Amino acid sequence: MKIHEYQGKEILRKYNVPVPIGKVAFSVDEAVRAAEAIGGSVWVVKAQIHAGGRGKGGGVKLARNIDEVRERSSEILGMRLVTHQTGPEGKIVKRLLIEQGMNIAKELYVGITLDRGCSQNAIMASTEGGVEIEKVAAETPEKILKEYVHPGLGLQRFQAQKLCFGLGLTGDAFKNGVKFMMSLYKAYEATDASLAEINPLVITQEGDVIALDAKMNFDDNALYRHPEIVEMRDLDEEDPLEVEASKSNLNYIKLDGNVGCMVNGAGLAMGTMDIIKLAGGMPANFLDVGGGANAQTVEAGFRIILKDPNVKAVLINIFGGIVRCDRVATGVVEAAKNVKISVPIVIRLAGTNADLAADILKNSGLRFLVADSLKDAAEKVTKAIAA
Amino acid sequence: MSILVDRNTRLVVQGITGGEGTFHTKQMIEYGTNVVAGVTPGKGGTMYSGNEKDQFKKPVSVYNTVAEAVAKEKANVSVIFVPAGFAADAIMEAADARVKLIVTITEGIPANDMVKVYEYLKVKGVRMIGPNCPGIITPGECKVGIMPGFIHKAGHVGLISRSGTLTYEAVWQLTERGIGQSTCIGIGGDPVIGTRFIDAVKLFNEDPDTHAIIMIGEIGGTAEEEAAEYIKKHVKKPVVGFIAGQTAPPGRRMGHAGAIISGGKGTAAEKFEAFREAGIHVVESPALIGETLERVLKTSKNVRQRRISLRLRKRKTVKAKKTVKKVVKKANTKKPIARKKSKKR
Numbered sequence: 001m002k003i004h005e006y007q008g009k010e011i012l013r014k015y016n017v018p019v020p021i022g023k024v025a026f027s028v029d030e031a032v033r034a035a036e037a038i039g040g041s042v043w044v045v046k047a048q049i050h051a052g053g054r055g056k057g058g059g060v061k062l063a064r065n066i067d068e069v070r071e072r073s074s075e076i077l078g079m080r081l082v083t084h085q086t087g088p089e090g091k092i093v094k095r096l097l098i099e100q101g102m103n104i105a106k107e108l109y110v111g112i113t114l115d116r117g118c119s120q121n122a123i124m125a126s127t128e129g130g131v132e133i134e135k136v137a138a139e140t141p142e143k144i145l146k147e148y149v150h151p152g153l154g155l156q157r158f159q160a161q162k163l164c165f166g167l168g169l170t171g172d173a174f175k176n177g178v179k180f181m182m183s184l185y186k187a188y189e190a191t192d193a194s195l196a197e198i199n200p201l202v203i204t205q206e207g208d209v210i211a212l213d214a215k216m217n218f219d220d221n222a223l224y225r226h227p228e229i230v231e232m233r234d235l236d237e238e239d240p241l242e243v244e245a246s247k248s249n250l251n252y253i254k255l256d257g258n259v260g261c262m263v264n265g266a267g268l269a270m271g272t273m274d275i276i277k278l279a280g281g282m283p284a285n286f287l288d289v290g291g292g293a294n295a296q297t298v299e300a301g302f303r304i305i306l307k308d309p310n311v312k313a314v315l316i317n318i319f320g321g322i323v324r325c326d327r328v329a330t331g332v333v334e335a336a337k338n339v340k341i342s343v344p345i346v347i348r349l350a351g352t353n354a355d356l357a358a359d360i361l362k363n364s365g366l367r368f369l370v371a372d373s374l375k376d377a378a379e380k381v382t383k384a385i386a387a
Numbered sequence: 388m389s390i391l392v393d394r395n396t397r398l399v400v401q402g403i404t405g406g407e408g409t410f411h412t413k414q415m416i417e418y419g420t421n422v423v424a425g426v427t428p429g430k431g432g433t434m435y436s437g438n439e440k441d442q443f444k445k446p447v448s449v450y451n452t453v454a455e456a457v458a459k460e461k462a463n464v465s466v467i468f469v470p471a472g473f474a475a476d477a478i479m480e481a482a483d484a485r486v487k488l489i490v491t492i493t494e495g496i497p498a499n500d501m502v503k504v505y506e507y508l509k510v511k512g513v514r515m516i517g518p519n520c521p522g523i524i525t526p527g528e529c530k531v532g533i534m535p536g537f538i539h540k541a542g543h544v545g546l547i548s549r550s551g552t553l554t555y556e557a558v559w560q561l562t563e564r565g566i567g568q569s570t571c572i573g574i575g576g577d578p579v580i581g582t583r584f585i586d587a588v589k590l591f592n593e594d595p596d597t598h599a600i601i602m603i604g605e606i607g608g609t610a611e612e613e614a615a616e617y618i619k620k621h622v623k624k625p626v627v628g629f630i631a632g633q634t635a636p637p638g639r640r641m642g643h644a645g646a647i648i649s650g651g652k653g654t655a656a657e658k659f660e661a662f663r664e665a666g667i668h669v670v671e672s673p674a675l676i677g678e679t680l681e682r683v684l685k686t687s688k689n690v691r692q693r694r695i696s697l698r699l700r701k702r703k704t705v706k707a708k709k710t711v712k713k714v715v716k717k718a719n720t721k722k723p724i725a726r727k728k729s730k731k732r
Contacts, residue, residue: 222497266642267550271673321535374674
């Protein structure tokens with residue numbers, strides 16, 4: 001799960017990770033009041049969307065007086081912010097973060113995430129802060145320092161010190177840097193985060209070490225033990241069809257192709273999307289109906305897929321192992337009667353009771369294109385979208 | 388022959404009295420798996436033969452702990468159907484009881500729990516398959532997991548996959564062509580798993596009864612690349628490989644927690660490239676896995692036969708040459724060394 005920057009900073013503050021003084025604002029007036037409450041003479045107005053690259057897209061601006069806070073806020077609030085992570089359609093800005101300005105001396109990078117290669121959490125630091133860290137990793141990997149964290153013992157002080165020496169910190173900045181990293185790891189572990197990324201991490205002229213930005217993602221599997229984080233979910237940032245699907249316990253991801261698909265199992269769903277592409281179409285979605293595909297889930301799946309106006313055909317691919325194909329077929333027939341279907345439906349059911357299922361589909365009086373293998377299904381999809 | 392599970396497997400089911408545990412225990416017993424015990428804390432000392440919906444063919448002894456099941460029933464493999472919140476604990480209990488293999492079916496275990504479990508298993512030296520996986524099956528002998536038994540057929544192809552239903556699809560394509568499997572392993576779709584591609588590939592490579600290997604990967608991580616590197620160096624058996632998720636966009640989790648392209652890494656294109664470099668027969672369509680393996684087996688058989696016949700022919704010509712030489716040598720000098728050499732041959 002993703003959250004906004006201001007929410008990430010709220011969490012970090014709880015774990016004694018230094019962050020700038022700031023307030024969230026949902027309107028221009030609130031933004032002005034926030035700036036007044038924060039005080040000082042320089043503020044930063046930051047768009048809050050679930051995507052990176054906001055500065056380049058014009059979503060982060062400096063204000064040197066209250067009038068400028070008002071101006072910048074009204075420019076950013078409601079704008080369609082396009083960054084390299086939002087896609088060309090961008091995202092509408094509905095929340096702002098107003099923060100105090102900083103005397104920045106240095107911009108660094110620190111991030112914590114799971115390293116799958118060795119099944120341990122890794123903390124990474126780099127002197128190349130404020131830029132795309134993927135680029136640094138690809139072009140100058142020697143500039144990324146890495147420490148693996150022992151799963152039982154947590155991050156050790158000497159590891160944080162190694163990183164801070166590596167970053168060239170001295171004096172107060174070094175001491176504060178070590179404290180920062182220790183606290184950041186605590187926050188990461190205690191919240192079951194899957195990513196805690198501070199880019200940039202700034203060293204101020206006063207020697208303070210502060211998280212100027214904060215990106216935190218959380219492990220969906222662990223959310224059940226963090227109700228306070230679940231509350232931070234912002235449905236505005238998610239695709240409405242995906243939100244609807246999650247209500248029916250369907251795992252749906254909207255894509256921009258023309259062939260909808262409904263599959264049981266994530267791997268087979270991805271494989272089916274690949275088949276669609278090889279057949280000359282493009283998948284309109286990822287949809288895993290899970291292990292218990294029945295009439296309700298199939299109907300909910302149909303409704304969601306067909307709401308996407310780009311869909312020209314639908315491919316249903318179910319491999320019945322524990323799930324019986326005849327039950328799925330009955331579900332498909334019932335669902336098709338309840339939902340108005342105007343595009344060709346290719347169905348491939350294999351495994352347990354597949355022959356019974358084929359009979360049910362054939363005798364339903366509905367016009368399904370029944371495929372008897374994955375290869376046959378691909379060919380039928382090609383024909384369906386060409387017609 | 389097979390790997391990890393066979394006729395000698397003595398299985399203990401952790402979470403046997405739960406809905407999932409009951410349903411799949413019944414299926415496993417019917418397949419012929421030797422289920423020797425169940426574990427449900429608090430229900431030890433009873434016999435369990437299923438619920439109203441699913442009745443076992445024979446009752447199973449239930450114990451409070453895995454250690455008891457190991458001590459009393461000599462259980463050597465454990466399968467876990469315990470809910471996600473308690474699964475990490477159940478895995479560590481099984482490892483502590485020194486079973487030789489743990490198969491974790493449970494889906495949705497927090498990654499941080501698994502990081503700790505992984506370390507624990509390393510220290511204990513116990514192998515785990517999963518979590519979030521269909522399990523492992525040696526057709527005709529032993530099924531430990533949730534895969535439908537009937538789609539399998541005993542034979543000589545080893546199959547490793549990160550997904551469930553896609554594995555069934557591939558197995559079905561083989562069985563329909565009359566090609567049997569030595570063992571099929573679903574290693575699971577999570578970021579932290581006990582047995583990786585490379586581990587399973589090593590086992591299949593060492594198993595004389597496995598003649599070819601199928602690897603079904605997914606986007607995300609670099610486990611497929613790691614295995615490809617190993618195959619390039621050490622594996623002579625033919626390998627067929629597929630990667631699901633060629634059309635997946637970056638930054639989106641495609642169902643499995645581990646199936647996500649992040650920071651431009653873990654794309655299908657990269658993995659296919661690594662496969663090709665390692666000499667793995669790449670299949671771009673999941674519909675063609677069985678067909679490709681069949682072709683590869685035929686050509687590799689032809690290659691093998693051609694090699695053998697070439698070798699035979701070579702040997703014959705060498706022999707012929709040597710006999711000529713020998714005759715000449717014999718004619719020239721009658722030294723005993725030449726005779727010795729020919730004896731050796």
